[in-house]
Structure formats: structure tokens, C-alpha cells
Amino acid sequence: MSALSVVEICAGAGGQALGLELAGFEHRLAVELDENAAATLRFNRPEWEVRVGDVADSSVWNPSEYADELSLLAGGVPCPPFSIAGKQLGTGDERDLFAWAVELAGKMQPRAVLLENVRGLSMPRFAAYRQHVKDRLAELGYWSDWKLLEARDFGVPQLRPRFILVALRSEDARYFSWPKPTPFIGTVGSALADLMGERGWRGVSAWAKRASGIAPTIVGGSKKHGGADLGPTRARKAWAALGVDGIGVADEAPGPDIPEAFTPKLTTEMIARIQGWGASPEYAWTFTGRKTTRARQIGNAFPPPVARAVGGAIAAALRHEGAGSECVETEESTAHDPVYLALKGSAEPMTAQQVIRAAGGTMSEPEFARRMADIGRDFELDVVGEGSERTYAIGAFRGFVGQENHVRHAAFNVARSKIS
Structure with a gap:
């Protein structure tokens, strides 16, 4: 099979990279902010070009140098802007690069785009944000679809939902279908007994x-917090039910002198196995750095088997494998936020009742108010008048899409030492 090329942004320590490689992609470039993760990438694939720094900084890399006949633009852009465990600031978070990555696709013109993030991005809070991304990709000439995938459905012994965006040109999209599940058969015990x-x-x-x-979802945490462990209180309780001490990470497996009733901690090698590394020789990978940085690299990663499954489906589409079919767009896949669509599609400001009717007529006024509050966090809103005569008009997207004067830059520079 002919090689397919990929540029990977926010590459981390190589979870998506290894999965895409196993799916048939060759890396032209990997860009990563964290020096420890980049060191792991270089250790495992010294032949790859790895750039270290803010992926949106033009001094780190020049996208135009890698745009020629690019098969895939992929990345695991930062999760905190959308995380349920966080504040869900969306465009208000200096780490938000999702919409920027879409604009990058417009500049580089790859045949396909793969972006993955946390489940929080699939929630109602970000319906308008998703709609903006979907509409912008269509303007750039891409068919796109979102899907929530569980790691355990692709051979990984972990509950790890990831929200995946795939976009392809229409001539390739007709050959794309989401990968069929290959569920993990076993338990944490069977996965880790040898280690x-x-x-x-x-x-x-x-x-x-x-x-x-x-296993519950492995977490990587951030530089804002302390040493390595297996997550907050709820996660630790889940680990305790599995016979694992989730407070901290062990340097090594328990030895022969340790009592049989001992509750062990996991080593970083065990955590990597839970993430999908090392179960077979093809998933072998070495993590560099101290224990805390290794645990953080592993916990922040995209499980390689999931990346391989999605990457394989994209590769098959790019090679036009199979009979192909028409890309059928359903309302569920195209209309993420009817309120946003109603406002965007109107040339004139609209009252609440006009918006509700245009959005299907089933929404209550309190629901409408909540939707407008969410939309207003990611888009400019022009609200005029009082009571039933109050009108609404939607304005510019607040997010960072590459603007040189965006407030993101100053906020990023202040917080950079704590971003991972």
C-alpha cells in the first residue's frame, strides 16, 4: 500500500502517533508543547521531525512547508477548555485550539482531518461551538462527522470516552465509515497480572x-497539581474496588516479601498497559523522564488502539477501499444547535419567540435562556430591548482562530509554565 502522510499537532507522547503509524500513516512532522512528551517521541522515533513549542507560534513551525499533498492533519488539541471536571470555559480558555485547528486545515488543505477531545465537548454546553466547527468545515470543502468512542470498545481495558471529529473531502468521504468495535475481552486483573x-x-x-x-479513565493531570496518582476521589474509589491503591504511583511491582493481602499501586508500565501500550510487541513504547512526568504523559494520551482503528478507517477512505456510498447527512449529524442556526440564518434580529419557533417550537423560555447563556460564552451577542420585545442577533465567534491580536496570546504566555 502506498504511504499516507500525516502532520500531527499537540502530539503528546505518541498515543495517536503510534496508532496512526500502525494504520499506515508516515509522519512528516509532530508538534508538541511539553518537552518531556517530545523527548519520548524522539526516543521512540528518532527519524521523525519533532518540533517543541506552542503549535500556534509561527516561530515553531511553518504549516505551508508541510502542506504539499498532505493526507491527514491530526491532533489531540487541549482538553481542559471542554472538560466536565473543569470550568468548561471553551473559547475563554487560553488552551483552546480546536477552532484554530480547523482554520489550520483550511490553510494546509489536507485530504482528511482527525481531531480528538474529551466527552465534555459533546455536551449541550458546546452545541453552538460544534455547529460553528461543522459549518466552517463545510465552507472549507469538507464533509465532517462527530462520534463519541469508548476505548474499551477497541481492545483497551479502560472506560475512556473520547469525542472524535473526522473530516474528509467529498470524493473521499463516501468511502468512510466509523470503525466497528472490537471490545476488550478481559479485566484489569487479566491485563496486568503478568506485570x-x-x-x-x-x-x-x-x-x-x-x-x-x-479500569476507570486514566488521568494525566497538569503541571498545576502535584505528583503522579490515578485521579480524584471518585476515581480512587473505583480503583479501590479493583484492589488498587490510587494514591500515588509505584516504582516497581510488589516483590515476594510483600503480604498477599497487600493493596498494590500501579507502576507507569501498568498505567501504559491500561492505555493500550505494550499488550503486544507492535504496541511497545518507552516513556522517558521521571516517574511523575511519565505518568502525566501516559495519562494525557489518546490510546493507540483507538487511534489505530479511526486512522485505519480514514486510510481506507483515502485509498477508496470498498464500494463507497453517498454521504447521507442526518439532522442529528448536521444540526447540533438549532438556536444558533436560527440566529445565524436570520438577516434581522429575532425575538425569543421567533427564535424558538425557528428552532422547532418545542423549547421553553427557560431553556431558551440557558441556550443563549451558553452561546454567549463563545459568540458575541447583540441583545436589544426589554421583555417580549427584546431581540437577539449573533455576532463574531470569540475563539482563537489565528488572530495576531487575540487575548489568547497574553493569557497563554502567563500560564505557559503550568500548561501541559
């Missing part, structure tokens, strides 16, 4: 039986 028992711990068999479920 947990590698130093001769006599309690490993009993522990493996206790660890009879699927």
Missing part, C-alpha cells in the same frame, strides 16, 4: 481475581 507478578508477589493470583472489572 503485577513480575517480581514474584505471591498475592498476584488473588489480586487478579479481585480486579475483575474495567
Whole structure:
């Protein structure tokens, strides 16, 4: 098969990179902000070009140098702007690069785009944001679709929902279909028994039986917080039910002198296995740096088997494999926010009742108020008048899409030392 090229932004320590490589893509470039993650990429693939720095900084790399006949633009742009565990600031977060990545696709003109993020982006709070992305991709000539995928459905022993955006040119999109699930068959115990028992711990068999479920979502955390562990209180309780101490990360597996009833911690090698690395030789990967930085790299990654499954589906579409079919756009896949669409599609300001009718007529006024509050966080709104005569008009997108004078730059520079 002929090679397909990829430029990967916000590449992290290589989860998506390895998955895409196994799907048949060759990296022209990987760009990553965190020096520790970039060091891991370079260690595992010294032949790759890896740039370190803010991906939106023109001094770090020049997109035009990599745009020629590019097959895929891929990336795991920062999650905190959309995370349910965070403030869900969206465009108000200096780390938000999702809309910027869409504009980058417009400049580089790849045949396909793959962007992944947390489940929070799929929530109603970001319906207008998703609509903006969908509409902008259509303006740039791309068919696109979003889908929430679970890592456990692709051979990973973990509950890890990821919200995936795939965009392709119409001539390629007709050959695309989302990958079929290949669920993980087993438990945390069966996945980690060999690693947990590698130093001769006599309690490993009993522990493996206790660890009879699927792992909760691995977290990487950020530089704002302390050392490595397995997550906040709720996650630690889930780990405790599996017989794992989630407070901290072990340097090594328990040895033969450790009591059989001991509750072990996971090593970084075990955490990597839970993320999909190392279960077979093709998923071998070495993480560099100290324990805390290794744990953070692993926890922030896109599981390689999931990236491989989605990348394989994109590769098949780019090679026009299969019979192909018409790209059928349903209301569910095209209309993420009817309120935003109603406002965007009107040449004149609209009252609340006019918007509600245009949006299908089923929304209550309190629901409308909540939607407008969400939309107003990511878009300029012109609100005039009082009571039933009050009118609404939607204005510019607030987010960063490459503007040289955007407030994102100053905020990013202030927070840079704490961003990971």
C-alpha cells in the first residue's frame, strides 16, 4: 500500500502517533508543547521531525512547508477548555485550539482531518461551538462527522470516552465509515497480572481475581497539581474496588516479601498497559523522564488502539477501499444547535419567540435562556430591548482562530509554565 502522510499537532507522547503509524500513516512532522512528551517521541522515533513549542507560534513551525499533498492533519488539541471536571470555559480558555485547528486545515488543505477531545465537548454546553466547527468545515470543502468512542470498545481495558471529529473531502468521504468495535475481552486483573507478578508477589493470583472489572479513565493531570496518582476521589474509589491503591504511583511491582493481602499501586508500565501500550510487541513504547512526568504523559494520551482503528478507517477512505456510498447527512449529524442556526440564518434580529419557533417550537423560555447563556460564552451577542420585545442577533465567534491580536496570546504566555 502506498504511504499516507500525516502532520500531527499537540502530539503528546505518541498515543495517536503510534496508532496512526500502525494504520499506515508516515509522519512528516509532530508538534508538541511539553518537552518531556517530545523527548519520548524522539526516543521512540528518532527519524521523525519533532518540533517543541506552542503549535500556534509561527516561530515553531511553518504549516505551508508541510502542506504539499498532505493526507491527514491530526491532533489531540487541549482538553481542559471542554472538560466536565473543569470550568468548561471553551473559547475563554487560553488552551483552546480546536477552532484554530480547523482554520489550520483550511490553510494546509489536507485530504482528511482527525481531531480528538474529551466527552465534555459533546455536551449541550458546546452545541453552538460544534455547529460553528461543522459549518466552517463545510465552507472549507469538507464533509465532517462527530462520534463519541469508548476505548474499551477497541481492545483497551479502560472506560475512556473520547469525542472524535473526522473530516474528509467529498470524493473521499463516501468511502468512510466509523470503525466497528472490537471490545476488550478481559479485566484489569487479566491485563496486568503478568506485570503485577513480575517480581514474584505471591498475592498476584488473588489480586487478579479481585480486579475483575474495567479500569476507570486514566488521568494525566497538569503541571498545576502535584505528583503522579490515578485521579480524584471518585476515581480512587473505583480503583479501590479493583484492589488498587490510587494514591500515588509505584516504582516497581510488589516483590515476594510483600503480604498477599497487600493493596498494590500501579507502576507507569501498568498505567501504559491500561492505555493500550505494550499488550503486544507492535504496541511497545518507552516513556522517558521521571516517574511523575511519565505518568502525566501516559495519562494525557489518546490510546493507540483507538487511534489505530479511526486512522485505519480514514486510510481506507483515502485509498477508496470498498464500494463507497453517498454521504447521507442526518439532522442529528448536521444540526447540533438549532438556536444558533436560527440566529445565524436570520438577516434581522429575532425575538425569543421567533427564535424558538425557528428552532422547532418545542423549547421553553427557560431553556431558551440557558441556550443563549451558553452561546454567549463563545459568540458575541447583540441583545436589544426589554421583555417580549427584546431581540437577539449573533455576532463574531470569540475563539482563537489565528488572530495576531487575540487575548489568547497574553493569557497563554502567563500560564505557559503550568500548561501541559
